[in-house]
Amino acid sequence: MEYYSPTELNEAYALLSKYGDAAIPVAGNTFFMGHREELFDEVEAVVNIKKLGLSYIKIEDDTLKIGATTTLNELFNHEITSSGDYKIFAETVNELNINEVRNMATIGGEVCIAGEVDMPTTLLAYDANIIIGGSNGTRSVSMQDFHLGYLNTALETGEMVVEVQLPKPIENARGGFSKFERTAADLPIVNVAVRLALENDGTCKEARVSVGAATLAGVPKRSIAAEEILVNQKIDEALIEKAAVASNDVECINDFRASSELRALWVKCGVEDALKKAIAQG
Numbered sequence: 428m429e430y431y432s433p434t435e436l437n438e439a440y441a442l443l444s445k446y447g448d449a450a451i452p453v454a455g456n457t458f459f460m461g462h463r464e465e466l467f468d469e470v471e472a473v474v475n476i477k478k479l480g481l482s483y484i485k486i487e488d489d490t491l492k493i494g495a496t497t498t499l500n501e502l503f504n505h506e507i508t509s510s511g512d513y514k515i516f517a518e519t520v521n522e523l524n525i526n527e528v529r530n531m532a533t534i535g536g537e538v539c540i541a542g543e544v545d546m547p548t549t550l551l552a553y554d555a556n557i558i559i560g561g562s563n564g565t566r567s568v569s570m571q572d573f574h575l576g577y578l579n580t581a582l583e584t585g586e587m588v589v590e591v592q593l594p595k596p597i598e599n600a601r602g603g604f605s606k607f608e609r610t611a612a613d614l615p616i617v618n619v620a621v622r623l624a625l626e627n628d629g630t631c632k633e634a635r636v637s638v639g640a641a642t643l644a645g646v647p648k649r650s651i652a653a654e655e656i657l658v659n660q661k662i663d664e665a666l667i668e669k670a671a672v673a674s675n676d677v678e679c680i681n682d683f684r685a686s687s688e689l690r691a692l693w694v695k696c697g698v699e700d701a702l703k704k705a706i707a708q709g
């Protein structure tokens with residue numbers, strides 16, 4: 428197996444194209460080393476993408492731009508993603524209790540796994556776009572379309588994620604994140620992210636309710652029924668309860684970590700908790 432550590436994007440793209448499916452880009456490397464070490468036996472080239480200058484958090488043209496190799500702890504500590512419109516990032520990272528993983532794992536790695544991780548659930552609630560680069564240039568795919576299924580993304584051979592972008596949330600936006608796991612060292616069994624935009628009188632203009640780790644689809648899904656209950660209404664405890672009950676439109680998976688019934692119950696509790704956190708921000 429060959430190991431490469433390119434310092435130019437074009438060099439990285441050339442390597443990924445040359446080796447095709449036999450190459451893997453690695454960023455924090457916590458997924459393979461933590462969960463899937465055996466996959467290294469199947470590859471011919473490992474391309475370390477940490478030296479490509481993709482670790483940054485900035486706002487340009489009203490768009491939040493996060494470089495693919497930005498770590499979870501960089502998101503947790505940066506002033507843009509730990510306060511104001513985007514503090515949901517710090518709140519999401521705060522629910523991952525292993526500091527070593529937070530120091531290494533990157534936002535690009537989180538979105539490329541398409542499995543039981545936290546950040547894509549939040550990115551779906553915030554209408555994020557994933558910027559993909561390759562030898563033929565860059566393209567943008569919505570978070571919703573980027574995940575095709577469990578461990579399956581819209582990346583084509585020779586491509587990699589270079590950036591995550593978020594449009595500026597509408598005024599008076601607030602968010603909440605909730606998570607259930609067995610132990611601090613476990614992956615999430617259920618996570619929920621919500622984003623609300625409220626009028627001055629408290630009426631909900633826009634709502635996103637996103638559920639991850641628990642879905643039958645294997646990737647985060649929006650609860651459209653819960654969102655519809657919230658929009659154009661003033662949000663109080665009774666409405667939150669109604670929205671939480673409606674979130675059973677998200678089909679849950681039944682596997683060795685939890686039954687679909689238990690997950691559905693935790694989704695309901697998670698939606699309630701995340702909505703209460705969002706409302707409490709006001």
Ligand SMILES: Cc1cc2nc3c(=O)[nH]c(=O)nc-3n(C[C@H](O)[C@H](O)[C@H](O)COP(=O)(O)OP(=O)(O)OC[C@H]3O[C@@H](n4cnc5c(N)ncnc54)[C@H](O)[C@@H]3O)c2cc1C
Nearest residue numbers: 453454455456457458461533535536537539544545587588
């Ligand atoms: C014990 C443990 C517990 C954990 N608990 C949680 C948790 O509760 N919540 C949570 O959110 N995360 C958790 N994680 C982290 C999570 O499981 C992944 O390991 C992490 O998100 C991967 O990020 P990475 O940068 O290390 O990616 P890597 O391990 O480097 O890569 C992961 C995958 O993405 C691909 N990839 C990476 N970056 C790119 C890119 N820019 N473009 C294209 N492909 C790319 C790689 O080829 C690989 O297939 C945990 C990890 C461990 C080890």
